[in-house]
Amino acid sequence: MTADIFIQVLVSGLLIGLIYALVAVGLTLIFGVMDIVNFAHGEFLMLGMYASFWAFALFAIDPIVALPLTALLLFAVGVIVYQTVIRRILKAPMLSQIFATFGLMILLRGLAQFFWKPDHRLIPHSLVSGNIALGPVQFGLPQFVAALGAVGVTGALWMFLHRTRLGTALEATAIDREAATLMGIDGQKMFALAWGIGAACAGLAGGLIATFFPIFPEVGSNFILIAFVVVVLGGFGSVTGAFLAGIIVGLIEVLGGFLIGPEYKTAIVLSLLLVVLLVRPRGLLGKA
Amino acid sequence: MTTGTTLSRKAPISRKAMGTGALLALAAVLPLAITEPSQQNFLILILMGAQMGVAWNIVGGYAGQVSLGHAVFYGIGAYTSTMLLTTLGLTPWIGALAGGLLAALFALAMGWPCFRLKGHYFAMATIAVAEIMQILVTNSDFLEGAVGLYLPMDRGGWGWLIFLSKLPYYYIILGLLVLTVLVSWAIERSHIGYYFRAIKDEPEAARALGVSLTRYKLIALSVSAFLTAMGGSFYAQKEMFIDPGSVFAGTISIKIALIAILGGVGRLTGPVLGAVILITIEEYSRTLFGSTGSGTDMIIYAAMIILVAVFSPSGVLGLLGDLRRHLPGAKPAAVKTEKMEVRP
Amino acid sequence: MNTAPLLAVDGLGKAFDGLVANRDISFVIHHGEIVGLIGPNGAGKTTLFNCLAGFHTPTTGRIAFEGRDVTGSTPEAAAALGIARTFQIVRVFQSMTALENVMVGAMLRNKRVAEARDRAEEELAFVGLSHRADTPASDLTVSEQKRLEVARALATEPKLILLDEVMAGLNPTEVREASALVHRIHQRGIASIIVEHVMEGIMPIAHRMLVLDYGAKIADGTPAEIAENPAVIAAYLGE
Numbered sequence: 079m080t081a082d083i084f085i086q087v088l089v090s091g092l093l094i095g096l097i098y099a100l101v102a103v104g105l106t107l108i109f110g111v112m113d114i115v116n117f118a119h120g121e122f123l124m125l126g127m128y129a130s131f132w133a134f135a136l137f138a139i140d141p142i143v144a145l146p147l148t149a150l151l152l153f154a155v156g157v158i159v160y161q162t163v164i165r166r167i168l169k170a171p172m173l174s175q176i177f178a179t180f181g182l183m184i185l186l187r188g189l190a191q192f193f194w195k196p197d198h199r200l201i202p203h204s205l206v207s208g209n210i211a212l213g214p215v216q217f218g219l220p221q222f223v224a225a226l227g228a229v230g231v232t233g234a235l236w237m238f239l240h241r242t243r244l245g246t247a248l249e250a251t252a253i254d255r256e257a258a259t260l261m262g263i264d265g266q267k268m269f270a271l272a273w274g275i276g277a278a279c280a281g282l283a284g285g286l287i288a289t290f291f292p293i294f295p296e297v298g299s300n301f302i303l304i305a306f307v308v309v310v311l312g313g314f315g316s317v318t319g320a321f322l323a324g325i326i327v328g329l330i331e332v333l334g335g336f337l338i339g340p341e342y343k344t345a346i347v348l349s350l351l352l353v354v355l356l357v358r359p360r361g362l363l364g365k366a
Numbered sequence: 367m368t369t370g371t372t373l374s375r376k377a378p379i380s381r382k383a384m385g386t387g388a389l390l391a392l393a394a395v396l397p398l399a400i401t402e403p404s405q406q407n408f409l410i411l412i413l414m415g416a417q418m419g420v421a422w423n424i425v426g427g428y429a430g431q432v433s434l435g436h437a438v439f440y441g442i443g444a445y446t447s448t449m450l451l452t453t454l455g456l457t458p459w460i461g462a463l464a465g466g467l468l469a470a471l472f473a474l475a476m477g478w479p480c481f482r483l484k485g486h487y488f489a490m491a492t493i494a495v496a497e498i499m500q501i502l503v504t505n506s507d508f509l510e511g512a513v514g515l516y517l518p519m520d521r522g523g524w525g526w527l528i529f530l531s532k533l534p535y536y537y538i539i540l541g542l543l544v545l546t547v548l549v550s551w552a553i554e555r556s557h558i559g560y561y562f563r564a565i566k567d568e569p570e571a572a573r574a575l576g577v578s579l580t581r582y583k584l585i586a587l588s589v590s591a592f593l594t595a596m597g598g599s600f601y602a603q604k605e606m607f608i609d610p611g612s613v614f615a616g617t618i619s620i621k622i623a624l625i626a627i628l629g630g631v632g633r634l635t636g637p638v639l640g641a642v643i644l645i646t647i648e649e650y651s652r653t654l655f656g657s658t659g660s661g662t663d664m665i666i667y668a669a670m671i672i673l674v675a676v677f678s679p680s681g682v683l684g685l686l687g688d689l690r691r692h693l694p695g696a697k698p699a700a701v702k703t704e705k706m707e708v709r710p
Numbered sequence: 711m712n713t714a715p716l717l718a719v720d721g722l723g724k725a726f727d728g729l730v731a732n733r734d735i736s737f738v739i740h741h742g743e744i745v746g747l748i749g750p751n752g753a754g755k756t757t758l759f760n761c762l763a764g765f766h767t768p769t770t771g772r773i774a775f776e777g778r779d780v781t782g783s784t785p786e787a788a789a790a791l792g793i794a795r796t797f798q799i800v801r802v803f804q805s806m807t808a809l810e811n812v813m814v815g816a817m818l819r820n821k822r823v824a825e826a827r828d829r830a831e832e833e834l835a836f837v838g839l840s841h842r843a844d845t846p847a848s849d850l851t852v853s854e855q856k857r858l859e860v861a862r863a864l865a866t867e868p869k870l871i872l873l874d875e876v877m878a879g880l881n882p883t884e885v886r887e888a889s890a891l892v893h894r895i896h897q898r899g900i901a902s903i904i905v906e907h908v909m910e911g912i913m914p915i916a917h918r919m920l921v922l923d924y925g926a927k928i929a930d931g932t933p934a935e936i937a938e939n940p941a942v943i944a945a946y947l948g949e
Contacts, residue, residue, distance in 0.1 A: 115486035166676045172485045174675040176432050177627050180489075181671035184620065184664050191661030295661070299616060303497060306490045314487075345501040348494040355479040355491070557821040564803050564814045571801035571859075574763060575866055576789035576818035632805075 082214040087336050088329065089215055093225040095328020097283055100228040101301050102308035102320040103235060104279035110252035110315025111272040114164065117179040119305060120298025121186035122277045126152055126284025127293045128190065131199055140205045141288045142223065148285040149278045156277025160270045168269070183298075190295035198292040206289055224286035231282050232321055235275065239317060248272060252315055300344065304331075307351045313361030323362060390544070397536050406532040410539055410604070412645045414597060417543040419625035419637025421593035424550055426623060427631035428559060429586035430566025431481070432489040435496030436594050436622040438476075439469040441503065441614035443595025444602040448515050451526075458527045462599035469595035470588040477587045481580055493616065500614040514609025517602065527603045535604050542600060543638075546593045551634055553589070562586055563632070594622070627671055643670075714777065716741045716870055716901050717762070717793075722771035724757050731757040733925045735771070739870065743901045744892060746912040746933070749922035750945060755905045756798060758922070759872050762903075763795045764788035776869070789818060794868035796859040798875050798905075802847040808858055809834060809843040815865030826865075833861040837891060853880055860891065870901045877908040885911040913937070921945065 105119045116122075129148045130141035139147075159182065167178045206223045209216050238245035251258040251268040259265055283301075291297070308327050312319030327347055335343030354361060393413075397406055418440070426432050446468050447461030456464075480491040504512050522528045529535060553559045561582045564572040569579055602608045612618075621644070629640025644667055651663035715738035724732040732754045739745055747755050760766040762773060767782040774780065775791055783791075794815075803811050812830035813823070820826050834840050837857040842850060850858060856876050863871050877888045889911050895902055896915075903920075906912040912919075912933075919936040921929040923945040929936055936942055 109486075113486075115490060117489075163672060163676060170675070173430060173432060173631060176486055176489055177671055178675035180434070180623075181668045181675060183668075184624075185668035185672065188661035188664030188668055192665060196661075303490075303494055306487075306494065310483075310487070339505075341505050342501060345498045348498045351491060351494050352476075352479050355482050359482050555823065557817045557823060557826065560806075560810065560814050560817060560823070563805055563810075567803040567805050568801040570765070570785075571797065571803065571862075572814070573765075573785040574789060574795050574797075575815045575862065576786045577814070578784075578786045 083336075086215050086217075087332050089217055090221075091329035091332035092325060093217060093221045093328070094332065095325040096225040096228040096232075097287055097324075098301075098304050098308050098327050099321045099324025100232055100283040100286075101280055102305040102312065102324055103232055103317055104276035105302075105305050106309045106312065106315055106317060106320045107235075107248075107252065107279075108272050108276040109309065110317075111248065111255070112168070112269050114175050114179065116273075116276065117176070117302070118159070118182040118186055118298075119276070119280050120300070120302030121183050121190075122152055122155065122280035122298075123284040123301050124190060124293075124295065124298040125155060125186065126281030127288045127291070127297060128194060128284075129281065130285045130288035131201060131293050134201050134204075141201060141285055142205055142227075145227070145282060145285050148281050152281025152284075153274040153278040155281070156273040156275070157270050159277070160273035164269070164273065165266070183302075187295050187298070194295065196295055198294045200292055201288055204289040218290060220290040224289070227286045228283065231279060232317075235279065236317060236321075244271070248275075304344075304347055307347055307354075309361075310351055311354050311361050313363040316361070316363040319361060319363030393540055397533055403532050406536055408645070408649055410532060410536050411649070412641050413536070413539040413543050414600065415621070415625050415641030415645045416638040417539060417546050417597050417600075418594060418622045419629065419640050420543065420546045420550055420634075421590050421597065422622045423590075423626045423631060423633075423637050424553060424562075424593070425583075425586040425590040427626055427633070427636070428550075428554065428566070429562040429583060430632075431583055431586060432485075432623070433492040433587070433590075433619075434489045434623055435492030435494070435619050436590075437614050437616065437618035438492075438496040438499045439473065439591040439594040440598035440601070440618055440622070441499065441610070442469040442472055442591075443598030444608045444613040445503065445509060445515070445598075446595070447599035448517060448602045448608055449509070451517060452515060457525055458599055458603055459525075462596050465595045465599050466592040469591040469598075473588040473591035474584055477584045478580075481583050481587075493619065496614065496616065496619055500610050500616075503614055504610040512610060514607060514612075515602075517606040519606070528606070535600075538603075539600055542596055546596075547634065547638075549589065549593060554634060558582065558585060566632070624667055624671065628667060628674065643667075715739060716743075716776060718772075718774040718777075719762070720772045720774070722758070722761060722773065723769050724754075724761055724766055725769045730925050732761065732768070732922075735922070735925075735927045737920055737927065737930055739901050739903060741869070741901055742896055742899045744896050744915055744917050745901070745903045746916035746919040747903050747905045747922065748907070748909075748912070748919060748936075749928075753922040753945075754925040755922055756874065757925075759795060759874055759903075759905060762788075763793055763872055789866055789868075792867070792869035793872065794863035794866045794870070795872040796856065796863055796874050796876060800852065800855040800859055802850070802855050802858055802862075804846075804848040806847055807844050808839055808847055808850060808854075811847050811858055812861045812865050815862040818866045830861075830865055833865045836864065836894070837861040838887075853884055857891070860895075864895070864900070868900060870903070871895060873902055873904045873906075875905055875907065877906055877911040880908070880911075889915050 101123055105116060108114060108116050126148050129151050130144050133139040133144040133147065134141060163178055163182060167175050204220065206220045208219050210219055210222060239249045247263045248268050248271055251263055251265065304327060308320055308323045311327065312323030330350060331343045331347045334346035338346065396409060400406060400409065422436055443462065443465035446465030447458045450456040450461040450464060451458055476495050480488055483491050503509050517528065527538065561572065561577050564577055565579055565582055573579060598613055601613060625640040625644050626637040628643055629638065630636030647666050648663045655662050717739040720736050722732055722735045735758065749755055757766065761768045764783045764785040764787060772779060772781050775793065780788065780791060803814065809830055812833050813826045816826040816829040820829065831843065834843055837860050839854060839857055839861060842854060847855065847858060860876060877885050880888060885908055892902060892904065893915050904912055916933050919931065919933050920927060921936060921942050928941045928945060929939045
């Protein structure tokens with residue numbers, strides 16, 4: 079492998095890794111706050127992609143311009159899902175919790191298939207298109223913008239969690255729910271907020287990749303698995319861990335795909351999960 | 367214990383046994399009344415679904431370890447028996463057993479790291495394992511990759527379990543379902559069944575009573591894997607063609623879990639009911655909206671699952687039990703007997 | 711009590727991420743002995759239990775059971791050796807009846823369901839819960855659930871039973887019954903270590919008391935000696 083190719087691989091891995099980080103951040107936040115894994119997280123991303131698609135197809139709004147709308151819409155979806163389904167299963171047996179979000183996953187996929195057909199769709203001309211060449215290294219402008227957006231959103235989320243009262247309360251709930259309740263933090267409000275923000279993050283990731291990724295009802299299934307690997311590697315509930323792990327997973331995916339074969343890249347990333355579980359079950363930054 | 371309690375415990379067995387006997391007799395004569403091949407095929411699909419669901423229930427229901435990657439075992443079963451048949455000319459009678467054993471071994475290997483994860487995350491890990499396997503098989507030249515495998519057309523009869531009519535397949539899968547139910551029933555009644563429920567309810571307390579979580583979770587997963595793989599071998603024999611998309615796909619895993627969840631997890635008959643519901647919805651939505659899947663079947667059973675999760679964690683069977691309890695004139699004892707253990 | 715010790719703990723310490731919960735604790739327990747384990751909240755009593763029952767691996771020190779080193783063994787291995795426990799916050803198997811809960815305990819020694827059932831019925835009778843045998847465990851009162859946990863632990867045929875606050879929240883009559891139950895456990899030759907805040911429940915029956923404060927053992931003696939020990943009085947007054 080020459081130096082040029084190596085740098086190319088690094089850049090590609092970094093770009094996709096940042097997107098993975100953004101998807102995983104929402105998943106880990108929800109898990110951290112309430113110990114529930116959202117199996118429908120990939121479907122939130124799918125909804126974000128379709129939101130961008132329809133904004134473009136119906137109103138000719140560019141996906142990048144539509145991002146704030148996508149975020150708001152998905153925030154609302156997250157809160158509604160929490161209020162209608164999740165709130166009712168907080169104290170239910172674990173099996174019911176799994177079934178509820180798993181059912182939600184199937185429901186959202188089914189609805190997307192029913193209303194929007196199982197076809198793969200693309201957004202043809204976005205504001206961002208074409209390639210950038212930096213010396214020998216080339217990458218797509220949409221990928222670059224998406225990665226930049228992912229850094230921005232994750233950064234904003236980090237600032238929110240560490241620099242605002244509401245965010246600190248949310249972070250405190252994630253770290254120690256009982257202690258947070260004792261400190262007078264309203265658990266229900268935090269849970270709803272976590273779902274809203276978690277869904278918005280996934281939706282934003284969807285909106286960001288809609289410019290270069292095919293849009294179809296089952297698009298979430300790949301991302302949820304990779305996000306899951308990221309969460310495990312980063313350590314359950316750790317936003318910073320998820321960010322670092324997202325980048326690592328992106329790099330491993332591209333590097334592995336390059337060295338072993340692109341058809342195996344997903345398998346390589348998923349195998350990483352088993353390695354982490356065997357070697358360091360609590361992940362990079364997870365609590366023991 | 368007084369004799370009274372013992373008697374009241376014994377009573378439901380005979381009723382249960384009679385019910386089971388009647389159901390079996392009905393199942394045995396049903397294809398004599400329903401002779402239309404497509405309708406017989408529909409019955410076969412229900413029995414296949416029930417068999418998968420009952421097998422899944424051993425680990426997902428009794429032991430409470432939700433696997434959303436059971437297609438991996440189904441696929442191993444289908445591919446092992448088919449490969450042994452096409453390359454070595456081995457009868458599927460042996461091939462299915464070999465597939466079951468291989469799947470059980472695979473379950474032990476994957477369970478070792480994955481059972482370090484609790485609950486939700488274990489479920490996710492099983493999806494990941496199944497996905498890895500699908501990718502590997504799709505890219506394997508040895509297994510003909512995405513092209514798939516055809517069973518030889520030149521053989522037939524009970525020695526090779528290949529038939530032109532649907533009827534023999536019906537009785538084979540009925541037999542496999544009965545076997546699967548018997549295994550699960552034996553587990554439910556033995557100490558293993560008690561340990562599974564203990565692990566599901568309170569794993570730490572189970573450990574304090576000397577129950578090795580890893581050992582019993584591995585037992586649950588490997589037994590379930592063995593039976594699921596047999597179902598996979600049956601699929602290969604019936605369809606005469608398999609490819610990664612038809613036996614290793616994530617949708618298979620989802621279907622297996624859905625059947626058990628819908629009917630009611632941790633109950634012997636729950637998955638059978640689940641299969642009747644799910645396969646019927648699936649087939650009807652196909653005839654109504656076309657085979658490419660407009661997603662209506664998914665919407666219907668997803669909605670049912672969410673309702674079941676929110677309102678009755680014990681599935682449709684539990685829901686029926688609740689209804690019966692609230693019906694005027696219902697004897698409370700009749701409901702309670704379901705919870706009781708049968709006694710020899 | 712001049713037999714060889716059943717349990718010998720030597721220099722046991724346990725720290726979580728640098729936070730010391732137990733430090734340099736040493737004591738012995740003899741066969742059939744009733745030992746009270748007391749101390750202010752956060753003194754490290756439950757951590758000590760978790761180390762003894764195999765739920766935590768001690769950071770330092772040794773635990774020997776019947777002369778065999780069992781330091782850092784698993785809970786299931788500890789149970790098999792004959793160390794049983796109850797939980798401070800009850801953990802009954804919710805989906806099972808009271809009888810089935812105890813059967814799970816009995817299955818440690820006898821995997822045959824019918825025989826485990828007979829054994830479980832005996833233990834339910836021993837703790838006075840026979841009339842609740844077929845009641846779902848989730849429908850029992852907390853006090854009944856605590857007794858159910860004792861029956862379940864006894865069904866594993868332990869040599870040592872660790873009772874974690876079995877008297878908390880009981881009324882005076884129930885406390886007397888619980889004390890009597892502990893005494894009957896002793897009569898079966900089973901040693902017990904009892905974490906308890908209810909002094910009137912533990913002081914009359916304990917042969918010996920261990921007192922922890924800030925993770926360390928500060929006293930070890932008869933209930934009468936403990937009651938007059940200045941360090942113990944200081945620890946409790948300082949709470």
